[in-house]
Amino acid sequence: KQEVTQIPAALSVPEGENLVLNCSFTDSAIYNLQWFRQDPGKGLTSLLLIQSSQREQTSGRLNASLDKSSGRSTLYIAASQPGDSATYLCAGRYNNDMRFGAGTRLTVKP
Amino acid sequence: GAVVSQHPSWVICKSGTSVKIECRSLDFQATTMFWYRQFPKQSLMLMATSNEGSKATYEQGVEKDKFLINHASLTLSTLTVTSAHPEDSSFYICSAWATATTIYFGEGSWLTVV
Helix, strand or coil, rough: CCEEEEEEEEEEEEEEEEEEEEECCCCCCCCCCEEEEEEECCCEEEEEEEEEEEEEECCCEEEEECCCCCCCEEEEECCCHHHCEEEEEEEEEEEEEEECCEEEEEEECC | CCEEEEEEEEEEEEECEEEEEEEEEECCCCCCEEEEEEECCCCCCEEEECCCCCCCCCCCCCCCCCEEEEEEEEEEEEEECCCCCCCCCCCEEEEEEEECCCCCCCCCCEEECC
């Protein structure tokens, strides 16, 4: 069964802190792993996509890593800002569909 | 701007009635679209895969007669919640692959059944 788990479920940090969000998946036969941001009542915004052959991707203050052998991915956010407050979802792509984690709800306090 | 448009964003309907949600790809053709449901503080759960010109593929536990999916064209898929009940109240969202590596999500539809 293809399950995706995210820890922690919620995280609150002061502005300026660096933080790491964790994602684990049970089936390592993923095509890629993607991190999304979801704001309350909104759809999803893609942040980073890591192909199965890659180890990490970077975009601005965000860095995502992928370790297929251990079934883990992390999203590193540097110098967090209040505008980063949102729910972060990771999703593994299997064939044509995607399996999502339950998300980590991040609050960055000014 | 959005490349996958979902409508309506919010809908309230009476118990027992049906409601239709549309998902359109604006700048690309999508032979396959996906419908997800998200309950509060839970993850997105895949409901079904919508295939243009053929029947949708439903995930285990999703009633195909209750959640009717029609993919009539390469740019439009619709989800109809039939005989809606309060427990169907949820956030419904669609997605489509624009390329082999790029997926776009609609902005989602909040359904409240009263």
